[in-house]
Amino acid sequence: MALSVDEAVSTGPARDHAPPSRRFGGRGRAVLEVALLTVLAVVMLFPVLWMIETSIKENRDVYAIPAKFFDFKVTMEHFKDVFVASGGGRSTLSASFLNSVLVAGVSTALATVLGVPAAWAYSRFSVKAKKDQLFFILSTRFMPPVVVVIPIFLMYRQVGLIDTKLGLILIYTAFNVPFTIWMMKGFVDEVPAEYEDAAMLDGYTRLQAFWRFTLPLLLPGIAATAVFALIFSWNEFVFAIFLTSSDDVRTAPPAIAGLIGGTTVDWGLVAAASVVFALPVLVFAYLVRKHLVAGVTLGAVRR
């Protein structure tokens, strides 16, 4: 049966109706669940909450002992400091935010442009030693980045990519392409090849068939994959701190980390910068949440 991805998502809520067997234990079980979830939420969310509080406290209240939870004066000073340098003009932090936007955005776009067609090819065509190739591609993600950072550093120095945005973009793309291929191959597998077959018989070339019929059906998957790639690039710290040094190349994670470590630490500024840093990803993930859920659950839906 032809099933569009949006329908695939709409089957989700149906699962909320727990089957009778799962009602076993009823009320007591529900209370326990809620209690556990609350504890978990508090543990997980407290640092976030504290970060937000700190970012809007005056310095006096930030360092107050015992800590003030509620009765402090709200100020936006720290947020101003994030963007505006003390002598006026743009702050170095704001420059690193722009760098982050650029590096994460471009590397995600590149990984998508390279990875989606590759995933399509791996899914649709018989490629020699396909399984081995796919395993190799995945294997590049097995080791933690810190393992390769020294060799990459040396290579980058040779070719002059040290302390350049291009260098960061390339390395993030290299890390995101395998991920994109693997995620997207699953999505492409889900789209029946008959659409392309039919389109080719209707007079389109294979590429046109892919572009006009398969690609639109892949959009939710692409959105989900791109968000994950974006989050990786946006949050990446190890390469950023090793491969960049100057303020006009640095991305936000090393720049924020750089605020800590002087004789005095302006925690208000650190917190405000962190909030600003966390916000875009949250907003973005929220905006595409429908596609994210569709993307993550798509494989579970039989057609």
Next chain:
Amino acid sequence: MAGIEVSALHKRYPDGTVAVDHVDLSIRDGELFVMLGPSGCGKTTTLRAVAGLERQTTGDIRIGDTLVNDLPPADRDIAMVFQFYALYPHLRTRDNLAFPLRAEGLPKAEVRERVEEAARLMRLGPLLDRRPHRLSGGEQQRVALARALVRRPRAFLMDEPLTNLDAELRADMRTEIKHLQGELGTTMVYVTHDQVEAMSLGHRIAILNKGRVEQIGTPLEVYDRPASLFCAAFIGSPPMNLIEVEVADGKLRSQGGLALTPPPDLPRDRRLVAGVRPEALEVTEPGAEHSVPARVVSAEWLGDEIIYVVDHDGHRDVRVRMPPTVRFAADAPVGLRHTGGPPPVYDVSTEELVA
């Protein structure tokens, strides 16, 4: 419109699977040609090679007078209907139908006209503004057929288009397809593993097995004289009884003494098997004239007929089709006799028809 010529088709997939070993087909212009065979025998692969969706390893395919080996699917001017209907999910019925025409770049007015015509032929009027997911399986299939029609291609290729429908709808659609093909006179290659479908639709049937053609013939030829033991066992429900026989003084006899009318020119000195249709046998009272003693093992009451399964000396499970008025109890001793004309006879070692 055009005939289709497939010669010495061989397809080996990159993983080493030989899906089509050797297939020759000569499909006439305007013919409804059915390819029938068990799962995995290479029907789909053959059809996809004709469509150009799969490149054959060796062999030639001609559509009309054109050698199409190197033509992409778009340039072969054929339409295909898939088992999975492959309607574009984001398009309404109307646009699904119009799509192939727009791809050809036809003027708008003509597109509209042709869509209307196909919609009328397949009675899609009320469905034109729905998207595929709001159509039932049968409706989706009608849209898929209509989509094949609008292009007015030189040939239709159908890959088990009715498999996903329930039995009743399937019978309706079968009639509809047959009627449509007759009306349009367009060559159609129809793939199925359902012999009822094959028998009722096909002008001619090709029976495929393990990537080879076992037999090509009209439904009647295929039913009356299966060309090999495989065909004999495949066609008919229940299929032929395969009974080992010997030639003795001009008669054809089974071990248990059952006498069959012998076909002319029987070869000697070979082990032979006769293919006897269940309706060419008769269960009688024990001791009736020309009958051999047998025993009823079971009976399937099908309403309009009864299929008796009987044992007779040396042969187990011989199936006999009888009218529902003739009733014997299970385990009852009965007689068994042959009433039909000469049965087809096969050589046991070559499995081929010998007489």
